Amino acid sequence: MFTYAAKRILMTLPIMIGVSLVCFLLVHLAPGDPLISVLPPDASQSIKDQLMVLYGFDRPYYEQFLRWLVRAVQGDLGTSIRTGRPVAGEIFKAVGNTLMIATLATFIGFVLGTFFGFVAGYFRGTWLDKGASAAAVFGVSVPHYWLGMILVIVFSVHLGWLPPTGAGPGGSEDWRWNWVHIQHLILPAVTMSVIPMGIIARTVRALVAEILSQEFIAGLRAKGLPEFGVFRHVVKNVAPTSLAVMGIQLGYLLGGSILIETVFSWPGTGLLLNDAIFQRDLPLLQGTILVLAMFFVALNLAVDVFQSALDPRIQRA
Amino acid sequence: MTALLEVRGLVKQFPIKTGLFGRPKSFVSAVDGLDFDLHEGETLGLVGESGCGKSTTARLLMHLVDPTAGTIRFEGRTVGSSELPLKDFRRQVQMVFQDSYASLNPRLTVAESVAFGPLVHGVSGDEATSRANSLLARVGLDPARFAGRFTHELSGGQRQRVNIARALALQPRVLILDEAVSALDKSVEAQVLNLLLDLKEEFRLTYLFISHDLEVVRFMATRVLVMYLGRVAELGLTESLYTGSRHPYTTALLGSLLSMDPDHRAESAPISGDPPNPIDPPAGCRFHTRCTYAEAVCSARIPVLTPLGEGHSVSCHMSEPGSGHARAPGRAA
Amino acid sequence: MSAILAGEPAPVPIVRSPGYWVTVLRRFSRDPFAVIAALVVLGLIAMAVFAPWLAPQDPLQGMSLRRLRPPGSEGYPLGTDELGRDMLSRLIYGARISLFMGIVPVFAALVVGATIGIVAGYVGGWTNTVLMRTMDVFFAFPSVLLAVALAGALGPGILNSMLALTLVFVPPIARVAESVTTGVRTRDYVEAAKASGAGAFIIIRKQVLGNVLGPIFVYAMSLIAVCMILASGLSFLGLGVKPPMPDWGLMLNTLRTAIYTQPLLCALPGLMIFITSISFNLMTDGLRSAMDIKA
Secondary structure (H helix, E strand, O other): HHHHHHHHHHHHHHHHHHHHHHHHHHHHHOOOOOOOOOOOOOOHHHHHHHHHHHHOOOHHHHEEEEEEEHHHOOOOOEEEOOOOOOOHHHHHHHHHHHHHHHHHHHHHHHHHHHHHHHHHOOOOOOOHHHHHHHHHHHHOOOOOOHHHHHHHHHHHHOOOOEEEEEEHHHHHOOOOHHHHHHHHHHHHHHHHHHHHHHHHHHHHHHHHHHHHHHHHHHHHOOOOOOOHHHHHHHHHHHHHHHHHHOOOOOOOHHHOOOOHHHHHHHHHHHHHHHHHHHHOOHHHHHHHHHHHHHHHHHHHHHHHHHHHOOOHHHHHO | OOOOEEEEEEEEEEEEEEEOOOOOOEEEEEEEEEEEEEEEEEEEEEEEOOOOOOOHHHHHOOOOOOOOEEEEEOOEEEEEEOOOOOHHHHHHEEEEEEOOOOOOHHHHEEEEEEEEEHOOOOOOOOHHHHHHHHHHOOOOOHHHHHHOEEHHHOEEEEEHOOOOOOHOOOOEEEEEEEEEOOOOHHHHHHHHHHHHHHHHHOOOEEEEEEEEOHHHHHHHOOEEEEEOOOOEEEEEHHHHHHHHHHHHHHHHHHOOOOOOOOOOOOOOOOOOOOOOOOOOOOOOOHHHOOOOOOOOHHHHHOOEEOOOOOEEEEEEOOOOOOOOOOOOOOOOO | OOOOOOOOOOOOOOOEEEEEEEEHHHHHOOOHHHHHHHHHHHHHHHHHHHHHHHHHOOOOOOOOOOOOOOEEEEEEEEOEEOOOHHHHHHHHHHHHHHHHHHHHHHHHHHHHHHHHHHHHHHHHHHHHHHHHHHHHHHHHOOOHHHHOOOOOOOOHOOHHHHHHHHHHHHHHHHHHHHHHHHHHHOOOOHHHHHHHOHHHHHHHHHHHHHHHHHHHHHHHHHHHHHHHHHHHHHHHHOOOOOOOOHHHHHHHHOOOOOOOOOOOHHHHHHHHOOOOOOHHHHHHHHHHHHHHHOO
16 A cells, blocks of 8 residues: 555656646736735835845746745745745644634534435435435535625624634634634534535435445345444445545635635635735745645545555556 | 468567556567468458457457557558558458447447448448448348437347448458357347358458357358467368367367267366466467476477468477477477 | 449438437426426526616616615615615626626636547547646646636636636546546447548547537536636635626625625625526536436
8 A cells, every 4th residue: 555655646746846836827927016015106116126136026937936946845935025924834824724614614514414415325216315415405506605694694693693703702813722712613614514515415325326226235135134234334335435525625625715714704724815815915825825735635645545545446546 | 262361470469557657567468479361252260268369369450459560461462551551451351349239339320320431431421321221221120110220229139230231331351250249149149140141142251250159160160260378279171170170279179169969978177277367478388388288398489380281270389390299290209 | 342232222211219319308307306497597597688678777876875775675676785776686687797707617618628638538648648637737726726816816807717717627627528538439339430441530520529528518517506606706705807797796795794784685696696506506417317328
């Protein structure tokens, strides 16, 4: 298994380089003045020039790219133009916040999704199936940012049970593990969970239905295996793929958290990305996109290796 | 008899990819040095166990895969060269595939499948359709009922008839039948075989009949070529091969046929062991690991295809004069 | 030479089996949810097309005095927005842009992605590796991130976000196209077509496309709902449609400030997105089931 993992890591390297290249190009091919957020429009040309040299914007593109890449590998993602603080530090703080809601959301989505998927798959064709499948379609079709707003309307505006925005009282960014703070966690996490719930429910439903229709199940029942035993077999067969899907969904939530975090003003990487875009803070933007994309690549890799460990057939493919 | 197809030294190796960048680490020699001629008007049967390279040979002859080495000549001209461009060659040699279902496009009607070949070669739409219809009639499928049907609406036998019609649409000289009847029920098989015999006579075709079913080959073929692990084991006229085989493998294959005579019971299996791994074939004669007559020379040297007279050839040390085998002719007693 | 053409041409076939798409349509019509969803989709498209005739008022004109009236107010069945514009009219007109931005990028991606995928799948070898590895690099980004990053880089505006969305959907479509084409390429009937002497173009056109475009098309359709949500999301963030154009996502953004005073107004644009998205999803689900003919 380790040789397989090593091979896969090796194969991922060119992709990682490609990803960082795309990252860099995305940000630098954008029209507009990179220093627009820091300098007042009437700043003198000499100051502009000095700042350009300071940030390295005057160098040719390939040189900028290589310098950035080399430093990034060592953990230095440059300095934010707007705040002057190191980019890596900002991202690190934000990632922790996003991971909190993302992991919670993935967990909720996995539990609910598997439940619905099993119900739908076992009771295929009945109204239970229709109901569970409806939940799945709902999860996949609902615009999650809108759902977030609806939940805010219901639980914050009308009922006043949960806070509408922020990670802490008064919009503070410091996290404590107390009930007040956890209240802030609930709405964003639940909102985020619907998409993974829907996708996992669909996947599990299809898998369960397919496994149950296979002949070896009929063989097991004919042998007299009690229904619970059959159920365990189904679970064993469904587990690898559904766990893999869960892993990928976590990656999607991490990378795509910007919409939810905007709705809830949650201080995570999504909100950071939002700020970076609108303030045209290039180093911050580059760094954030890179980190998020790398997370996704790493997660994909982990899922791959995990799946191959569970299913030896994949290794030989 | 003129030789329509001449095959010399045909080799096909498939790489097995295990290297990091797909660089092949080892090879499978599916076909490893094949020499034979296909004479006009005959039916040459090609027999052998699964994995011996029969289907690969068919695809090589059809130029659906490129050979690693060797030459194929049609009427003395090298195929694919300026003397005989590939597209012209295609009009001369056609193939009927084994899997009748997979070899028909599920989205096309039967008539469209049959008409495809002529259309590609510049025949007009109406002309191609009428050609397709008359061919369907000729293979026993009434065009009024069948021409508008799709693959999934036909039975196995009907599909194979369509495949035959399709192969004939380009008016070829040679038809390669790759296990064409192997997947059919026995009664349907008999009908299709008789149809093939009729067509051969009417259109003066030459057949290369590939099969693993020795009884069928005996019925259809005028000459037979026995393959083992990508090489020729034995080659000769059907009857002389079936009654007087000289290669231990051929003898064993024939011995494994169940006799209709209840008094003729086989005491023990005539052949032992599984076919060896084609990736790592035995040294020398490929068959020596399963041969009851194997001696030291059999694992040392590859036997040469030795003519025995009347078109009968065998590649076995026992028949090769001066090979060093105890039973070889020409050794001083 | 063989004389295969002896005899007169045979008569035209009498039996014509129903074609593939007719069968698909029949199976589709047996699923009530799919049919209802399809009707809703058609209704929404009709609403977008006939907006000028359906909307009671000008979606761009508003009076500040009448801002944020709740639904059910006199003269404004669905209320007014933060600038006093009639919600009903804005929702109806919003269908135009929202549907446009959901459908067009997917179709553009279909054209580009399918071409890349089919070529890669049919030719194989180095071409395949190069094309697919390039697609993999873009696949390494979660779609939301890629869309936002591209839109952010290109700047706000309808054209820019449509370009960004197209680029986001090209890799998944190319991947599906490549895998389907590779599956078909190895089939016996393609080999038989090659054996007939046909060149690559003819084979692709006559033998491969018919079997390949169906699944690719259905997959692309299933992406429309996602594209709509993403497009509206971009507008919601301020990266897509610019005010004062009526777009459901943008409306969600601008009405957020009223979430405490007029929550119902807030909810309406998102409801439209939801209805559209779920109808497209149910419709394409039904289509996929109908096409799954184990013939």
